[in-house]
Amino acid sequence: MNLRRDVFQAIADPTRRAILLLVASQGLTAGAIAANFDTARPTVSKHLQILTECELLAQRQTGREIYYYINAKKMKQVADFIEPFRKMWDDRFNVLEAVMKAYQKKDQH
Amino acid sequence: MSYGIRVIKYLNIMERKTKINAEDGKQDIVITREFDLPLELLFRAFAEPELVAQWMGTKVLKLECKKHGSYLFETCDPKGNVAFQANGVFHEFIPNRKITRTFEMDNVPFGVQLEITEFEKLTDDTSKLSMHVIYESPAQRDELLKLPFAQGLNYAHNRLQDFMNKLK
Numbered sequence: 229m230n231l232r233r234d235v236f237q238a239i240a241d242p243t244r245r246a247i248l249l250l251v252a253s254q255g256l257t258a259g260a261i262a263a264n265f266d267t268a269r270p271t272v273s274k275h276l277q278i279l280t281e282c283e284l285l286a287q288r289q290t291g292r293e294i295y296y297y298i299n300a301k302k303m304k305q306v307a308d309f310i311e312p313f314r315k316m317w318d319d320r321f322n323v324l325e326a327v328m329k330a331y332q333k334k335d336q337h
Numbered sequence: 338m339s340y341g342i343r344v345i346k347y348l349n350i351m352e353r354k355t356k357i358n359a360e361d362g363k364q365d366i367v368i369t370r371e372f373d374l375p376l377e378l379l380f381r382a383f384a385e386p387e388l389v390a391q392w393m394g395t396k397v398l399k400l401e402c403k404k405h406g407s408y409l410f411e412t413c414d415p416k417g418n419v420a421f422q423a424n425g426v427f428h429e430f431i432p433n434r435k436i437t438r439t440f441e442m443d444n445v446p447f448g449v450q451l452e453i454t455e456f457e458k459l460t461d462d463t464s465k466l467s468m469h470v471i472y473e474s475p476a477q478r479d480e481l482l483k484l485p486f487a488q489g490l491n492y493a494h495n496r497l498q499d500f501m502n503k504l505k
Contacts (some may be wrong), residue, residue, distance in 0.1 A: 239362040310357055313482045314433045316354035321466075322393040328378050331388065 233326065235282045241268065244275050248284060249296060283314035285305065359482065364475045368468040376412075376458040379466060380433045383454070395423075404432050408438070421445070425452075435457075440470075447481055448473035 238244055243265065250261055262272040276296060278286040287299045360366040372379050382388050386397040389410075399409040409424045422443040429437035433456055442450040453469040472478040 235361075281416075306386055310359060310482065314355055315356045317357070317368055317370070320392065323370070323394070324379075324382050325372055325374060327388060327391045328372075328374050328382050332374075332378055 235284065235305070236303055238282045238284055238297055241275070243272075244279055247275055247279060248303070250283065251296050251298050251334075257293050257299045261296065340351050359478070362475055363468060364473070366469045366478065368470070371459065371463060371465050371467065373462065374464055375462055376433055376456060376464040379464045380456050384432070399426060401427070403427060404430060406430065425449075447477055 239248070247261055248266060250256060258273060258276055261276065262269050265272055273315070276285065279297075280287060283299050283302045286299050288297060289293050341404065355368065355370045358369075382392060384390045384402050387412055390397045391397070391399060393410065393412075395410040395412040397408070398411055399407060401407055404427060406427045407424065412420045412430070423440060424437040425441055426442070427436065427438045429435055435456065436452075437455045438451050438452050438454075439449050450473075451471040452469075455467045455469075457465040457467070472481065500502050
């Protein structure tokens with residue numbers, strides 16, 4: 229439970245979401261990730277630490293470099309938690325849009 | 338390759354048409370949605386009982402759209418049994434701009450919610466809705482996020498189908 233709470237904290241931050249997108253297709257070093265942001269390097273390191281602690285990122289040593297990879301399994305858990313609620317509202321609003329479009333047409337006749 | 342694409346798909350769920358922002362440990366959520374409807378038409382969907390009834394899939398027993406006015410909705414399951422009643426009071430009702438109201442479901446231990454809904458014109462034909470919902474506690478919020486599915490109150494998808502079929 230605590231772990232899941234941490235995960236949501238992690239993705240609530242826009243910089244951390246951007247980091248996840250960056251490493252989605254390939255592993256990157258901390259330096260390569262930091263090069264994409266204007267923020268100070270230690271700030272990026274802190275974000276990487278948080279993402280690693282809640283297992284959204286995994287580290288792998290290749291030679292002298294440490295590469296960061298995304299943990300797809302964990303990402304799926306995150307999406308699954310809020311998705312049903314979001315879907316309910318999306319469905320509801322789709323009905324609203326359809327109802328009002330029909331209403332608008334009727335109004336014009 | 339598919340590995341990366343799959344992950345991007347999960348992240349994009351947060352960027353789809355209806356967006357939910359629910360930060361961990363907080364007692365509120367923000368729901369936003371852009372509509373392919375003029376602002377006035379979007380607002381009317383919240384102000385006229387028969388329209389509310391259609392898109393919410395609920396009976397509107399009372400809807401007094403004014404400050405200190407109150408409302409009462411009754412939702413039935415597909416067999417016609419009363420599934421739940423919801424009621425609340427309007428604190429602000431500013432046409433085409435803002436609705437502030439309380440929301441409470443009867444006979445469930447989830448307390449009362451404060452809903453601040455803002456309406457915004459994007460273009461002549463599009464508009465944006467933003468609902469800020471505040472719960473009594475973070476724990477209540479998290480329980481309610483799971484509720485619609487646990488209790489099977491989500492018939493919206495079927496309603497859309499029914500509605501579209503009627504138009505044919």
